[in-house]
Amino acid sequence: MGCSPSTLLSHNNPDGDDAHHATDTQLSGAGTALAASGGGGGEKESSLFFCIKLRRSRPLRRCSQQNGGGDGSAGSGGTGSAINGDDLLGHGNMCNQALLNPAQTKNEADYDKICSGKKDSIVTVAALGNFTHTVVRRATGSTGTSGTTSSGGASKPEKRKSSIALTPEDESIEVYLRSLMDVKFPTVLPPNPQLKALLVFHKSDNICEVVTEACHRQQLDVTVARTKEGALDTLTNTNEEFYHLIIIDARSTKHLDAEYIARSIRHTNGHHFTTIIAVVKKSFFEKDDVLIALLDAGVNRCVPETTNLSMCNIELKQILHSIVRPHNVMSTQQALYTALHRLKEVILITDNHLRIQYANRAAERLLNMRLDEIISKPLADIFISDVSTIMIHGRKNKEFDEILTVRRKGQEDVAMHVRVIPVACIGRTPTHYVFNLDVPGSHGDFVATLPQAREAPRGSQHSIRRGSVDVRSVASDGLRRTSLAKLTSLPLEAPITKENCSPDEARLIDKVMEFLKREGLYSPQMKEIRTDDPIATDLIGALLTGPSLYSSRRSSNDSIIRVGGRQSTCMPAKMKATPHIMELLEESLSWEFDIFKLEEITEKRPLLYLGMEMFRRFNVFATLNIDENVCKSWLAVIEANYHANNSYHNSTHAADVMQATGCFLTQLAAKDMGMDHTDEAIALIAAAAHDVDHPGRSSAFLCNSRNTLALLYNDLCVLESHHASITFRLTLSDDKVNIFKNLDTESYKSVRSVVIDMILATEMTRHFEHLAKFVSIFGSDEEPKDIVQSEEESSILIRRMMIKVADVSNPSRQPSYCIEWARRIAEEYFTQTDEEKAKTLPIVMPMFDRNTCSIPKSQIGFIEYIIQDMMHAWDSFIDMPQLVTYMQINYSQWKKFEEQGVHTLADVKSKQHSLSVKKSAK
Numbered sequence: 006m007g008c009s010p011s012t013l014l015s016h017n018n019p020d021g022d023d024a025h026h027a028t029d030t031q032l033s034g035a036g037t038a039l040a041a042s043g044g045g046g047g048e049k050e051s052s053l054f055f056c057i058k059l060r061r062s063r064p065l066r067r068c069s070q071q072n073g074g075g076d077g078s079a080g081s082g083g084t085g086s087a088i089n090g091d092d093l094l095g096h097g098n099m100c101n102q103a104l105l106n107p108a109q110t111k112n113e114a115d116y117d118k119i120c121s122g123k124k125d126s127i128v129t130v131a132a133l134g135n136f137t138h139t140v141v142r143r144a145t146g147s148t149g150t151s152g153t154t155s156s157g158g159a160s161k162p163e164k165r166k167s168s169i170a171l172t173p174e175d176e177s178i179e180v181y182l183r184s185l186m187d188v189k190f191p192t193v194l195p196p197n198p199q200l201k202a203l204l205v206f207h208k209s210d211n212i213c214e215v216v217t218e219a220c221h222r223q224q225l226d227v228t229v230a231r232t233k234e235g236a237l238d239t240l241t242n243t244n245e246e247f248y249h250l251i252i253i254d255a256r257s258t259k260h261l262d263a264e265y266i267a268r269s270i271r272h273t274n275g276h277h278f279t280t281i282i283a284v285v286k287k288s289f290f291e292k293d294d295v296l297i298a299l300l301d302a303g304v305n306r307c308v309p310e311t312t313n314l315s316m317c318n319i320e321l322k323q324i325l326h327s328i329v330r331p332h333n334v335m336s337t338q339q340a341l342y343t344a345l346h347r348l349k350e351v352i353l354i355t356d357n358h359l360r361i362q363y364a365n366r367a368a369e370r371l372l373n374m375r376l377d378e379i380i381s382k383p384l385a386d387i388f389i390s391d392v393s394t395i396m397i398h399g400r401k402n403k404e405f406d407e408i409l410t411v412r413r414k415g416q417e418d419v420a421m422h423v424r425v426i427p428v429a430c431i432g433r434t435p436t437h438y439v440f441n442l443d444v445p446g447s448h449g450d451f452v453a454t455l456p457q458a459r460e461a462p463r464g465s466q467h468s469i470r471r472g473s474v475d476v477r478s479v480a481s482d483g484l485r486r487t488s489l490a491k492l493t494s495l496p497l498e499a500p501i502t503k504e505n506c507s508p509d510e511a512r513l514i515d516k517v518m519e520f521l522k523r524e525g526l527y528s529p530q531m532k533e534i535r536t537d538d539p540i541a542t543d544l545i546g547a548l549l550t551g552p553s554l555y556s557s558r559r560s561s562n563d564s565i566i567r568v569g570g571r572q573s574t575c576m577p578a579k580m581k582a583t584p585h586i587m588e589l590l591e592e593s594l595s596w597e598f599d600i601f602k603l604e605e606i607t608e609k610r611p612l613l614y615l616g617m618e619m620f621r622r623f624n625v626f627a628t629l630n631i632d633e634n635v636c637k638s639w640l641a642v643i644e645a646n647y648h649a650n651n652s653y654h655n656s657t658h659a660a661d662v663m664q665a666t667g668c669f670l671t672q673l674a675a676k677d678m679g680m681d682h683t684d685e686a687i688a689l690i691a692a693a694a695h696d697v698d699h700p701g702r703s704s705a706f707l708c709n710s711r712n713t714l715a716l717l718y719n720d721l722c723v724l725e726s727h728h729a730s731i732t733f734r735l736t737l738s739d740d741k742v743n744i745f746k747n748l749d750t751e752s753y754k755s756v757r758s759v760v761i762d763m764i765l766a767t768e769m770t771r772h773f774e775h776l777a778k779f780v781s782i783f784g785s786d787e788e789p790k791d792i793v794q795s796e797e798e799s800s801i802l803i804r805r806m807m808i809k810v811a812d813v814s815n816p817s818r819q820p821s822y823c824i825e826w827a828r829r830i831a832e833e834y835f836t837q838t839d840e841e842k843a844k845t846l847p848i849v850m851p852m853f854d855r856n857t858c859s860i861p862k863s864q865i866g867f868i869e870y871i872i873q874d875m876m877h878a879w880d881s882f883i884d885m886p887q888l889v890t891y892m893q894i895n896y897s898q899w900k901k902f903e904e905q906g907v908h909t910l911a912d913v914k915s916k917q918h919s920l921s922v923k924k925s926a927k
């Protein structure tokens with residue numbers, strides 16, 4: 006046995022005695038992984054780590070990662086065993102492994118001494134990063150070689166007795182133990198600098214003094230803050246400041262708000278794994294809710310105040326041992342997973358039944374599938390070759406190394422060099438297999454050179470400047486692509502100009518303008534509508550202008566609108582997914598999906614069926630940690646609260662928006678811009694619920710008719726506020742439909758705020774503001790570094806734009822669907838006008854009279870003023886040229902209809918009929 010790579014997936018018991026843990030291989034294995042990544046510089050490279058295998062009864066051998074192990078049995082060849090700590094001990098040798106920084110090793114570890122071959126020598130060597138200590142002790146008590154602290158290791162070890170047989174006079178004993186503690190966790194290289202503690206106490210009373218003294222006894226580097234601002238400043242202001250442990254005085258809320266401080270720390274970058282302790286009054290433990298509040302805020306543990314130094318010391322020791330150290334390890338592992346995820350090489354990890362459990366980004370790219378399509382897949386599905394020999398090798402703890410053919414979704418198969426390492430998290434039989442795939446002969450770059458046809462630019466912010474399809478070649482209907490220059494120059498001018506100022510000042514003004522645009526301080530005006538186009542004026546005016554326009558008109562107290570108070574209790578969600586429905590839903594992520602067919606074959610319950618399909622495809626059940634039946638009931642309740650008698654704003658529209666959202670999420674993921682699972686779930690939920698309980702009348706109508714909703718929301722964003730509000734009222738009304746019930750308080754809050762934000766973004770009066778912000782960020786010619794925009798701010802803009810586009814994507818659907826949507830919305834508008842007339846209410850859109858209105862004209866205006874720029878911007882960002890293509894085709898079609906004198910609903914219906922007859926004749 007030599008130095009063996011170990012598993013990332015193993016679960017070591019963090020407790021237990023020190024001597025035992027010194028034999029753990031996890032650290033050494035991971036260390037070799039790092040050594041490998043160090044690039045094989047041999048002993049000259051001080052960043053490399055060597056494994057030293059120490060045996061009780063045989064001379065010590067030293068091996069580097071490069072030569073594959075002391076006795077050569079566990080190299081990269083085919084005879085290696087499953088990587089397992091116990092295995093190293095399993096041959097009757099008392100074998101320890103540890104890491105040595107080679108530079109230190111040469112000077113400090115006396116190999117000859119270690120290799121003296123004395124039978125009773127238990128030797129442990131630990132060297133950890135810049136806190137390098139090599140301590141070599143013999144259990145007999147005679148002095149071994151002790152190490153020194155390298156640069157950066159400022160620890161002053163305290164003398165103490167060891168629980169194992171070490172000489173009491175040894176000066177490095179504390180350091181030794183500390184290093185030893187670190188090697189016992191399944192980690193690579195836990196950050197092991199001087200442990201730092203921040204004490205947040207508003208004054209230095211005796212409790213604070215005892216805590217401070219205890220920290221000093223544990224050799225913590227202590228900083229004290231007296232106010233919450235001071236504490237938070239320390240975390241954010243100082244360069245790369247971090248603390249392993251933060252102790253907050255939570256005895257009284259008068260001086261310090263511990264809950265607030267803890268929450269803020271958790272939200273500070275880089276402090277997810279900081280251990281937060283709250284010092285509380287003894288009586289505190291009687292108040293369960295206070296305890297929960299602190300824990301919810303991110304506190305790891307509450308400890309009672311004490312003036313007893315030794316009690317405090319013991320408590321602190323336990324905290325360091327059982328919370329701080331595992332946190333340290335977890336943060337290291339997290340970093341490793343991140344690195345693994347970004348590796349150029351393809352890594353897959355399966356369980357012992359060869360079901361895929363983990364795939365890194367390169368694997369997603371190779372397989373041309375997204376992570377959630379890969380996870381849980383049987384390995385046999387991604388290889389054309391027979392994979393049974395992998396198991397056969399694995400059961401014998403042998404590595405596998407062969408050429409296999411990999412299936413790539415929608416792409417040509419490819420022969421890959423596949424190396425498989427069996428690993429055991431527990432026991433000796435492999436529990437997992439780690440796969441490393443590469444093209445034979447290539448040097449890790451193959452995946453990066455895969456056909457880039459569907460490749461998107463990488464990075465967190467994606468500009469829409471990159472070339473998109475030349476839409477002029479797609480349609481020759483006179484509709485011209487609006488240039489991005491035009492988009493970015495939406496009428497956002499402020500009353501200052503750049504004329505007569507220096508270039509520097511002009512640049513500054515540009516920056517300020519850019520900022521102002523993004524902050525929405527300047528609401529862009531809509532494009533000037535041609536006065537000879539009264540239908541467009543009516544429609545666009547109604548969509549983009551607030552209710553004030555109508556308030557001066559006549560009003561009535563009377564309205565037939567009854568909103569809310571519909572189906573709010575849980576209803577049994579009966580679903581009968583017939584083969585027909587199932588077959589149709591197979592296409593549910595296609596832009597050509599037939600939502601009207603689904604409406605028909607589900608007997609007007611498309612949202613339930615499509616919703617379940619989307620939730621399943623995007624793993625929403627797992628993301629929300631919720632039972633499928635709860636999701637089913639939720640969808641059923643939401644669907645029941647859409648008004649089936651609305652011709653447009655019914656559950657088919659909701660399903661359509663959800664379907665479009667699913668397409669966009671898929672495309673974002675395919676372009677390497679994918680959202681995380683929670684954001685995907687939120688987007689789908691918001692889409693499903695975004696128009697729930699829509700009365701089939703506009704907000705202006707509700708204001709004019711003094712509807713209670715308009716009164717409730719002060720005429721502002723009446724409908725959207727109502728959709729968001731009722732979504733949550735319905736969801737929380739019954740545990741059986743509460744899809745959020747398993748979220749913790751923080752997650753629920755953030756999910757809620759994003760759902761609300763997305764629903765409110767569908768409000769059309771802010772259409773150009775949202776569009777302008779989106780374009781100013783993603784269509785900017787500046788590099789993202791010049792744009793002050795956090796990742797979160799960017800994703801807010803993307804989410805808003807996504808739901809907006811989905812909401813009004815009907816002119817970008819294939820022609821027959823586009824016409825049907827136009828017919829439905831026109832019917833709804835006409836019904837509103839009918840009612841306004843009947844009740845002598847102000848008429849919001851007088852041109853939308855069923856006897857006179859030209860539907861093609863309304864669609865031409867809608868596309869020209871609302872849809873066109875938005876689709877170009879979105880297509881340029883997400884790369885879905887079909888959005889623009891269909892829009893162009895539909896626009897031409899409406900123009901033709903207009904020329905042919907097609908105006909009314911009856912005309913459009915007859916056109917629809919003749920089109921469908923033509924289609925079926927083909």
Ligand SMILES: Nc1ncnc2c1ncn2[C@@H]1O[C@@H]2COP(=O)(O)O[C@H]2[C@H]1O
Nearest residue numbers: 767769812813815816826827830864867
């Ligand atoms: N094809 C269309 N023609 C005219 N107006 C539309 C069309 N599609 C959507 N809309 C309007 O755009 C609005 C977007 O928000 P709502 O769904 O609340 O209401 C929608 C309709 O009023």
